[in-house]
Amino acid sequence: MKLKLAFIGMGNVGRAFLRLLQSKRDELEQNHGITCVVTAIATARHGSLVSHAGLDPGDLAHGIGSGADIEAVADSEPVTDASEAIARCSADILFETTTLNPVDGEPAVTHIRSAILRGISVVTANKAPVAYAYRELSRLAADNDVMFRFEGTVMDGCPVFNLAEFCLPGARVLSLSGVLNSTSNLILTGMEKGRSMAECLLEAQRFGIAEANPDHDLDGWDAMIKIVALANVLMPGDQPVTVADRQGIKHLTEADVARALADGQAVRLVARAETSSSGTAITVRPERVPRSSVLGCVHGTSNVLIIDTDLMGEIAVVENDPGIGQTAYALLSDMMTIHQKLARSRKE
Amino acid sequence: MKLKLAFIGMGNVGRAFLRLLQSKRDELEQNHGITCVVTAIATARHGSLVSHAGLDPGDLAHGIGSGADIEAVADSEPVTDASEAIARCSADILFETTTLNPVDGEPAVTHIRSAILRGISVVTANKAPVAYAYRELSRLAADNDVMFRFEGTVMDGCPVFNLAEFCLPGARVLSLSGVLNSTSNLILTGMEKGRSMAECLLEAQRFGIAEANPDHDLDGWDAMIKIVALANVLMPGDQPVTVADRQGIKHLTEADVARALADGQAVRLVARAETSSSGTAITVRPERVPRSSVLGCVHGTSNVLIIDTDLMGEIAVVENDPGIGQTAYALLSDMMTIHQKLARSRKE
Numbered sequence: 298m299k300l301k302l303a304f305i306g307m308g309n310v311g312r313a314f315l316r317l318l319q320s321k322r323d324e325l326e327q328n329h330g331i332t333c334v335v336t337a338i339a340t341a342r343h344g345s346l347v348s349h350a351g352l353d354p355g356d357l358a359h360g361i362g363s364g365a366d367i368e369a370v371a372d373s374e375p376v377t378d379a380s381e382a383i384a385r386c387s388a389d390i391l392f393e394t395t396t397l398n399p400v401d402g403e404p405a406v407t408h409i410r411s412a413i414l415r416g417i418s419v420v421t422a423n424k425a426p427v428a429y430a431y432r433e434l435s436r437l438a439a440d441n442d443v444m445f446r447f448e449g450t451v452m453d454g455c456p457v458f459n460l461a462e463f464c465l466p467g468a469r470v471l472s473l474s475g476v477l478n479s480t481s482n483l484i485l486t487g488m489e490k491g492r493s494m495a496e497c498l499l500e501a502q503r504f505g506i507a508e509a510n511p512d513h514d515l516d517g518w519d520a521m522i523k524i525v526a527l528a529n530v531l532m533p534g535d536q537p538v539t540v541a542d543r544q545g546i547k548h549l550t551e552a553d554v555a556r557a558l559a560d561g562q563a564v565r566l567v568a569r570a571e572t573s574s575s576g577t578a579i580t581v582r583p584e585r586v587p588r589s590s591v592l593g594c595v596h597g598t599s600n601v602l603i604i605d606t607d608l609m610g611e612i613a614v615v616e617n618d619p620g621i622g623q624t625a626y627a628l629l630s631d632m633m634t635i636h637q638k639l640a641r642s643r644k645e
Numbered sequence: 646m647k648l649k650l651a652f653i654g655m656g657n658v659g660r661a662f663l664r665l666l667q668s669k670r671d672e673l674e675q676n677h678g679i680t681c682v683v684t685a686i687a688t689a690r691h692g693s694l695v696s697h698a699g700l701d702p703g704d705l706a707h708g709i710g711s712g713a714d715i716e717a718v719a720d721s722e723p724v725t726d727a728s729e730a731i732a733r734c735s736a737d738i739l740f741e742t743t744t745l746n747p748v749d750g751e752p753a754v755t756h757i758r759s760a761i762l763r764g765i766s767v768v769t770a771n772k773a774p775v776a777y778a779y780r781e782l783s784r785l786a787a788d789n790d791v792m793f794r795f796e797g798t799v800m801d802g803c804p805v806f807n808l809a810e811f812c813l814p815g816a817r818v819l820s821l822s823g824v825l826n827s828t829s830n831l832i833l834t835g836m837e838k839g840r841s842m843a844e845c846l847l848e849a850q851r852f853g854i855a856e857a858n859p860d861h862d863l864d865g866w867d868a869m870i871k872i873v874a875l876a877n878v879l880m881p882g883d884q885p886v887t888v889a890d891r892q893g894i895k896h897l898t899e900a901d902v903a904r905a906l907a908d909g910q911a912v913r914l915v916a917r918a919e920t921s922s923s924g925t926a927i928t929v930r931p932e933r934v935p936r937s938s939v940l941g942c943v944h945g946t947s948n949v950l951i952i953d954t955d956l957m958g959e960i961a962v963v964e965n966d967p968g969i970g971q972t973a974y975a976l977l978s979d980m981m982t983i984h985q986k987l988a989r990s991r992k993e
Binding site for chain 2: 317321324325329454455456459460463464465466467468563588589590591593594596603608609610611612613614615616617618619620622623626629630633634
């Protein structure tokens with residue numbers, strides 16, 4: 298089956314995904330019967346294109362460097378912006394990987410809505426639409442018989458949404474807790490070694506994992522948006538999801554971290570979602586946890602999510618030392634979930 | 646949809662599953678359209694029955710106590726043994742929950758084969774058939790268009806097989822490592838508190854988690870059979886799976902555990918599967934691991950499996966403090982996976 302792919306945003310994640318499609322090309326064709334072509338790319342600053350014949354992901358992976366002019370790609374027509382690209386791409390799947398807007402999730406929400414209304418399934422690595430518009434977008438996708446997937450928005454490609462959807466049938470999620478912000482965790486575990494917060498933040502920026510505005514990490518915004526997204530999807534219901542508390546790690550001192558360590562404890566930025574009869578309450582704050590516990594055992598950029606359920610008790614998923622490759626894998630994983638649905642419906 | 650269920654073995658796990666079906670009865674009917682009836686039960690020492698009309702799981706949960714005479718159940722006919730029960734049950738799903746035979750997996754393998762050949766899907770909580778006969782039984786199931794599911798054989802109902810099958814599409818498992826034997830881990834973490842191995846073993850037996858023969862736990866057999874089962878399923882290929890080393894915790898002293906603790910380490914019985922060009926090598930042995938690591942952070946009866954993959958890097962799944970309810974959930978989870986397949990094929 299030929300899968301026609303369109304991209305809104307073509308930054309580090311999009312380019313890593315094109316390279317992944319290239320390196321897995323033979324396996325995708327031989328084991329899954331999937332051939333991918335790219336029918337549109339829209340970027341904010343480097344131009345936008347559509348291609349009716351469809352471009353080869355491998356050629357694009359070679360051809361588009363960081364900041365390259367998209368419109369210079371052969372066998373394509375320039376278009377003015379993302380909405381024209383969506384309108385003219387005739388794609389099976391739209392990949393939305395624009396930068397996070399933590400205030401309202403725009404323009405990503407508009408892009409996703411517009412694609413779904415045209416019968417295009419959507420994969421996003423952008424957590425804000427899942428935090429701010431999940432109920433609307435998932436209902437819209439169901440009404441239009443397409444899929445809306447977002448595994449990469451929390452813990453990269455480590456299955457958390459898919460785990461709950463595909464592997465816990467009949468069970469109900471009662472509460473969630475986790476260490477979800479890699480920058481904060483890299484800083485806290487660096488401070489355990491006696492380094493300063495400023496020094497550790499610089500390291501996170503060098504690794505390319507810190508948000509463009511470091512306050513999004515240090516004030517707990519990133520962790521908050523992720524736990525809201527998780528609560529929306531994993532703890533469904535009509536009751537509201539409300540943020541009861543959001544504290545980051547900014548006010549912590551090296552002495553705080555050292556004191557915890559001396560007591561056999563670690564400081565972690567813990568995000569929690571707990572349900573009561575009035576809805577789901579979100580908290581994000583630094584907590585002291587035993588060093589030899591599931592929350593305490595994640596170091597550096599590693600993440601963990603603990604899922605407490607009615608029937609299966611408590612399970613945890615740990616992602617060890619993720620990088621850009623894992624986010625690219627999230628897009629692949631979602632693409633293959635959508636491919637299964639398309640294959641089933643084309644067979645019927 | 647009415648699901649007809651047959652049971653070979655009706656011990657603690659089978660009875661916990663009947664109670665679970667009873668407590669989730671309304672949800673199964675309303676949310677999934679599933680109504681369960683029991684058409685056969687075979688036990689080794691308490692008789693066997695078939696029922697053409699089908700018995701209510703809730704009535705059975707009340708009616709069959711530990712060691713109760715199965716043939717006394719109303720609206721049923723006695724049969725001589727498991728093979729007659731399988732031949733006459735007309736079930737959709739057979740639940741195989743007989744006691745572990747760690748030598749060759751019999752008679753469970755024979756029961757499973759016989760059900761599959763009659764077009765009956767099989768769920769087992771018995772790890773030996775997955776360790777000794779996975780390739781044959783899974784091929785046979787595919788040839789007969791039925792399912793062979795076994796989530797409960799390793800880490801109870803915590804998704805490990807399902808995680809790899811449903812949530813890591815396109816990724817290849819490179820190696821596995823984990824703490825898989827609850828009895829050994831309960832003993833080792835008890836010894837960290839200065840208690841003796843004998844005392845901790847008694848506790849495990851009181852909890853009902855130790856194997857009938859404690860050497861199956863203490864000599865590493867249980868962990869070995871589980872990691873072989875995992876390797877068979879998660880690291881497929883034509884190369885052999887061979888056990889390079891199997892050591893248990895029996896020879897460890899309280900001093901060994903205390904010395905590790907003094908170095909900030911924990912002793913854990915670690916099972917590993919690693920692939921090379923000549924096949925997959927299994928090792929099971931006590932290892933010293935950092936206390937603040939994913940292997941070190943599981944205490945008491947908790948388990949962990951670390952899955953290293955080509956595309957998704959390293960992820961870990963932790964099951965915290967499991968009990969009989971989690972094993973019963975494994976059967977429910979597998980039942981619902983099979984129900985989906987049946988629903989799809991009845992629709993076609």
